[in-house]
Amino acid sequence: MRLYFYFISLFFSVTLCAQSIPQVLKKLNKETIPYIKVNELHALAEKINFVFLDAREPKEYEVSHIQDAILVGFNYFNSKKVEAAVKDKNTNIIVYCSIGVRSEQIGEKLKKLGYKNLHNLYGGIFEYKNSGGQVVNNQNEVTDSVHTFNKTWSLFLTKGIKVYEN
Numbered sequence: 001m002r003l004y005f006y007f008i009s010l011f012f013s014v015t016l017c018a019q020s021i022p023q024v025l026k027k028l029n030k031e032t033i034p035y036i037k038v039n040e041l042h043a044l045a046e047k048i049n050f051v052f053l054d055a056r057e058p059k060e061y062e063v064s065h066i067q068d069a070i071l072v073g074f075n076y077f078n079s080k081k082v083e084a085a086v087k088d089k090n091t092n093i094i095v096y097c098s099i100g101v102r103s104e105q106i107g108e109k110l111k112k113l114g115y116k117n118l119h120n121l122y123g124g125i126f127e128y129k130n131s132g133g134q135v136v137n138n139q140n141e142v143t144d145s146v147h148t149f150n151k152t153w154s155l156f157l158t159k160g161i162k163v164y165e166n
Helices: 002-018 021-028 040-046 056-065 079-085 104-112 124-130
Strands: 053-054 092-096 117-121 145-149 161-164
Touching: 002 056, 002 124, 053 104, 056 145, 092 104, 104 117, 117 124
Parallel strands: 053 092, 092 117, 145 161
Antiparallel strands: none
16 A cells, blocks of 8 residues: 555656646546535535544644544554444445545445445545635644645645645
């Protein structure tokens, strides 16, 4: 998985400047997990309870995440941890990552585990923040910071403070 993510990052570095989130998702995703868009999420939130699963890495989650999201990670995804946290396979789950690529792959794993009501957050935490959504840090305080993995990926975040290692 780590090698796969490296190649995806390399792909982004080469082609990202001319791409948008929809273009990248169209190229990299198979849409095996149905998308839910941020505006749909807000409309449904009053009627349906969702469990958010964060498919990013701990260093990204610590900078910011959607409030009450459960970190499931990508490279170190642990199905037993998910099954302990979300016992009911009919729970409405929204999986997210930076833009929606890693979360589709984790969604596929959840589907194999028997989870039925899965959605991939279209545009991930970047689109969530770009659309005015609030995120919290590791101390559960509202923050404007979002971990963008690297400078190239940070192009997709248009609102907030970009945090990355490179």
